[in-house]
Amino acid sequence: MIEFLSQPWPFYFSGFLIAVVMFLLLWSGKKFGISSSLRSLCTILGAKKYSSFFDINWRDEAWNIVFSIGAILGGFIATRFFTDSEYVVGISKETIEYLAQYGINFDGYLAPMQIFSLDQILTARGIIIMGLGGVLIGFGTRWAGGCTSGHAISGLSDLQLPSLIAVIGFFIGGLLSTYFLLPHLLTL
Amino acid sequence: MKLIKYLVYGVVFGIIMTKSEAISWYRIQEMFLFQSFHMYGIIMTAIAFGTLFVFLIKKTKMKDLDGNPIEIMPKQMGYKRYLFGGIIFGIGWSMTGACPGPLYVLIGNGYLSFIFVILCAIFGTFLYGVLRDKLPH
Numbered sequence: 531m532i533e534f535l536s537q538p539w540p541f542y543f544s545g546f547l548i549a550v551v552m553f554l555l556l557w558s559g560k561k562f563g564i565s566s567s568l569r570s571l572c573t574i575l576g577a578k579k580y581s582s583f584f585d586i587n588w589r590d591e592a593w594n595i596v597f598s599i600g601a602i603l604g605g606f607i608a609t610r611f612f613t614d615s616e617y618v619v620g621i622s623k624e625t626i627e628y629l630a631q632y633g634i635n636f637d638g639y640l641a642p643m644q645i646f647s648l649d650q651i652l653t654a655r656g657i658i659i660m661g662l663g664g665v666l667i668g669f670g671t672r673w674a675g676g677c678t679s680g681h682a683i684s685g686l687s688d689l690q691l692p693s694l695i696a697v698i699g700f701f702i703g704g705l706l707s708t709y710f711l712l713p714h715l716l717t718l
Numbered sequence: 719m720k721l722i723k724y725l726v727y728g729v730v731f732g733i734i735m736t737k738s739e740a741i742s743w744y745r746i747q748e749m750f751l752f753q754s755f756h757m758y759g760i761i762m763t764a765i766a767f768g769t770l771f772v773f774l775i776k777k778t779k780m781k782d783l784d785g786n787p788i789e790i791m792p793k794q795m796g797y798k799r800y801l802f803g804g805i806i807f808g809i810g811w812s813m814t815g816a817c818p819g820p821l822y823v824l825i826g827n828g829y830l831s832f833i834f835v836i837l838c839a840i841f842g843t844f845l846y847g848v849l850r851d852k853l854p855h
Contacts, residue, residue, distance in 0.1 A: 556772075605735070629747065642743055646743070666806050682761060695804070700807060707808065711813070
C-alpha cells in the first residue's frame with residue numbers, strides 16, 4: 531500500500547480523486563474553487579477600504595482558507611512520507627531537450643531550482659516569472675471568476691458554457707506564453 | 719470544529735496534487751508543448767468523474783450534510799470576462815507552472831519562493847477588485 535502510494539500516481543487515479551474532492555465539497559454545501567481564497571485573503575488584509583468587491587464576510591469564506599492550509603500540509607505530508615529520496619519528476623525526453631535549448635537543465639525537482647530557488651526572486655527573470663506571473667494569476671482568475679478547479683473541473687462537470695469559454699482562454703494564454711514569451715524569459 | 723473537515727479535504731487535495739505531479743512546472747510546460755498526455759489525462763478523468771457525480775447529485779436530488787438540497791449556481795452568461803480573464807490567468811499559469819491550488823501545495827513541498835508568488839497573486843486579486851468597474855465583463 532505504502533509502496534503504491536510512494537510511486538507517482540497514474541493520471542486516472544489522480545483525476546478520479548480530484549473529482550472525489552469536488553464531490554466532498556459539494557456534499558459539504560460548498561464548491562470546489564480555490565482562487566476564491568485569494569479574495570478572502572485580500573479582505574482579511576483590509577482591501578475593503580479600497581473596493582466594495584472585498585466587502586464580504588470572510589468568516590463565511592473561512593473554509594476556503596482552511597482548505598488552503600490543508601493543501602500546504604498535504605504537500606508537506608506527500609513529500610515527507612510518501613516520496614522516495616531518489617524520486618525524479620517523470621517528464622518526457624522531448625520536454626527536457628526543449629528546455630535545455632533555453633538553458634534550463636532538468637534537475638528532477640517539481641520546479642526547476644534554476645528559476646525558483648529563493649535567491650532567484652531578486653533577479654530580473656525571477657521578478658517577471660514569479661512576481662508578474664503571480665499577479666497575472668490573481669488578476670486573471672478573479673476577472674474570469676475561477677481557475678482550474680472552479681472552471682475546468684467544477685464548471686465543465688456541470689456542463690457550463692461560461693466555464694468552457696474560460697478554459698479556452700486559459701489555453702490561449704498558456705500556449706501564447708509557452709511558445710512566444712517563455713523562450714525570451716528563460717534566457718534572461 | 720465544523721471547519722476541520724475542510725482541513726482534511728485540503729490535505730487530501732495537497733497529497734493528490736503532489737503525487738500526480740500536477741504541481742510541477744515541468745509538467746505544465748510539457749502540457750502546453752503537447753509532449754505528454756499526463757496532464758490532459760488528469761484533467762479529463764477529473765471532468766469525466768466530476769460530470770458523473772454532478773449528474774447523480776441532480777438525478778437523486780441529493781442533500782448536503784446540513785440537509786439542504788445541493789445547488790450548483792450557474793455562472794452568469796457573457797464571454798468577455800471569461801475569455802480575457804482566462805487568457806491573463808493562462809499566461810500566469812504557464813509562467814509560474816502553477817494555478818492557485820498548486821501555489822499552496824508547492825509551499826508545503828518546501829518551494830518557499832512560492833510564498834512570494836502567492837503574495838503577488840493576492841496583489842493581482844486586489845488590482846482586479848480596484849479596477850473591476852473599468853473592465854468589460
